[in-house]
Amino acid sequence: MFLDEATIDVTGGNGGNGCVSWRHEKYIPMGGPEGGDGGYGGDVIIEANANTDTLSDFAAKKRFSAEPGGPGRGRKCHGHDGADLVLFVPTGTIVTDATAKEVLADLQAPGDRIAVAAGGRGGFGNAHFKSSVRRKPDFAEKGEPGEKREVKLDLKLVADAGIIGYPSVGKSTLISMVSSARPKIAPYPFTTLVPNLGVVTVKGRQFVLCDVPGLIEGASEGKGLGDQFLRHIERCGILIHLLDLSRALRPDGTIDPKSLIADYRSIRRELSAFSPRLAKKKELVVLNKTDLTLESLSPLLSALKRARITVAASISAATKQGTDALMNSLLPLILKERSTKLQAKPSLKAVIPTLHPQTAEEGMRNFSVEEKKGKLVISGKRLEQFTQMTNFESQGGVRRFRDVLRKIGLLSTVERARKKGIHAFIGQIRIDLHL
Ligand SMILES: Nc1nc2c(ncn2[C@@H]2O[C@H](COP(=O)(O)OP(=O)(O)OP(=O)(O)O)[C@@H](O)[C@H]2O)c(=O)[nH]1
Ligand SMILES: [Mg+2]
Known part of the structure; x- marks a missing residue:
């Protein structure tokens, strides 16, 4: 959990x-x-x-x-x-x-x-x-x-990996299959309007995926759902760049990689236009919707390779084919990415103050007296600590307690109250019984 x-x-x-x-x-x-x-x-x-x-x-x-x-x-x-x-x-x-x-x-x-x-x-x-x-x-x-x-x-949930790609490539479907996130999934562009975070569990470890709204050409200038989400994925350690196999299938079932390559390149252009930092992020190219063809994918993968696009995994998010294997291979990359990120960030160790509210330095004379509901309530950190530490079962302890109260001018106050039948408390401890 x-x-x-x-x-x-x-x-x-x-x-x-x-x-x-x-x-x-x-x-x-x-x-x-x-x-x-x-x-x-x-x-x-x-x-x-x-x-x-x-x-x-x-x-x-x-x-x-x-x-x-x-x-x-x-x-x-x-x-x-x-x-x-x-x-x-x-x-x-x-x-x-x-x-x-x-x-x-x-x-x-x-x-x-x-x-x-x-x-x-x-x-x-x-x-x-x-x-x-x-x-x-x-x-x-x-x-x-x-x-x-x-x-x-x-x-604070910080996404370890962001799933990016054209609208309708199956980003929300993928996150819904591997995590408990349940974003809306539909066969029209821009189904996802805000980023969704999903927690993935692999081998007893957890990491966070982020499904962002679809990107289109001109996203870096505010087209589509705009650049606001590019800023969002800038914080992810790794990008999963999802490609949609249907974009490479002709109506007759044969494969034509042109549109797929164009999709990929236009998204890469948007990333670079938005920020060089985003463009330099580690990217895993994943081909989705492999259930759409029974043909071998090798010719397509080779064509993509010639276009300098290395596909790291082929999956079918809708039927969960290859999604677990993808998450397994992601884990070591994410752990590595996390540790690199930490090395870049100075540790706060030196500046975090250790809370050690030892009360000794606060004076015994630093107290307030208040009469409420027929009770005399005396408050003061050091005085309350001293009272809690007094062993009222020993005569000597009580004597020392009286001496201290006298020294700080409280003894007469408590005794006056007692004559009027008012109980005196220091913090939670009733003290007039012991004096
Ligand atoms: N055949 C098939 N269809 C899929 C697969 N994955 C997703 N789809 C379908 O593709 C359509 C779009 O899926 P979404 O998951 O909403 O796509 P998205 O990338 O989140 O889309 P946006 O949020 O609009 O950018 C839906 O009709 C899905 O059912 C798959 O592996 N195989
Ligand atoms: Mg979506």
């Missing part, structure tokens, strides 16, 4: 809890604190990868979490850091924060990556809190929860 958009929930690994531990040695009855710090939680990273063509990995599974950090241990042992979780997406994926509707990254080259959910910091162990005034800290911090985020992934 091919998927070009998906929304997933990502969560960084929680930081490991800090440890409370005391030295116990034979001749040191009152050993000091030696609880180690918890490890960092892993980050969730999204990385572009050349071997991934679709977002279908994200169709069934929607939640992804990185590994949590390990808890600190005795003897000041640091918990291990959680491993990052790397999610691979196709190159050309745009990563958006689904809530803020803000584009985080456009992953254009394999290896481009962005951290979308940072792991939490590990909590400090009790050894960290030892000081001249606090000689026996009986508490440690809890690990910080990993960051959560809803992320939208969008794969």
Whole structure:
């Protein structure tokens, strides 16, 4: 299955809890604190990868979490850091924060990556809190929860190959036979009015074909459906130039290559007139509608060869003769073309900022207080992080929490509120119960 958009929930690994531990040695009855710090939680990273063509990995599974950090241990042992979780997406994926509707990254080259959910910091162990005034800290911090985020992934479909040719040569028929695209097919010119994209699956890989409206002489000057679609095929890596065998069949069934050669040449002229870049694109000439004759095609193919037109494949799109083989031979050419294109494009790796919203540098004093619906709600990134990391089950932890609240002038506010029967919250955590 091919998927070009998906929304997933990502969560960084929680930081490991800090440890409370005391030295116990034979001749040191009152050993000091030696609880180690918890490890960092892993980050969730999204990385572009050349071997991934679709977002279908994200169709069934929607939640992804990185590994949590390990808890600190005795003897000041640091918990291990959680491993990052790397999610691979196709190159050309745009990563958006689904809530803020803000584009985080456009992953254009394999290896481009962005951290979308940072792991939490590990909590400090009790050894960290030892000081001249606090000689026996009986508490440690809890690990910080990993960051959560809803992320939208969008794969920009860029056609790998464009099917071009005169009107009615069978371009739409071909794309409808090899992909799930269902464009209108009819025996009159200009049936197709806008380009159609179709995804082709070959050997577990996917690529995108584009069926463009028919081209005629003068297309580069705006004749027919004009030059707007020539611009469209300029972005395709490879051109499949479709020829219609019926143009080489006389009413009596004999073969005359003249009109076919003229068709081919006039389209080539239009491509060159439009842009030299378009004219230089790799082109695969494919003869369609081979079901229309029982005669051998060799004389026609030889005549075309003399006119310097090398037919790469002969197919009958309507009966699906030779279409699978054509797609099979296209795959390696497309993969090669993709990698050449990437070499020409500088990687964004250096400029994509890794989102690592560690909150440590934001001050504890940076908070706001709001009374709503009989609740006192205090918000502030660093303060909320600190509250989440406080272990309210230990006296020392609560004492440190009170000290910090007092220092930043919040303790009296919370106590005043409590006297009025108003509950106080820092982020989601109710704190008046603990003070
Ligand atoms: N006999 C035969 N007819 C075909 C074949 N492929 C397409 N046709 C017929 O050719 C006509 C035109 O086919 P389309 O697929 O609409 O052609 P197109 O190149 O997309 O045409 P435009 O969109 O107008 O440029 C239709 O009547 C098809 O049924 C084929 O392999 N054999
Ligand atoms: Mg068509």
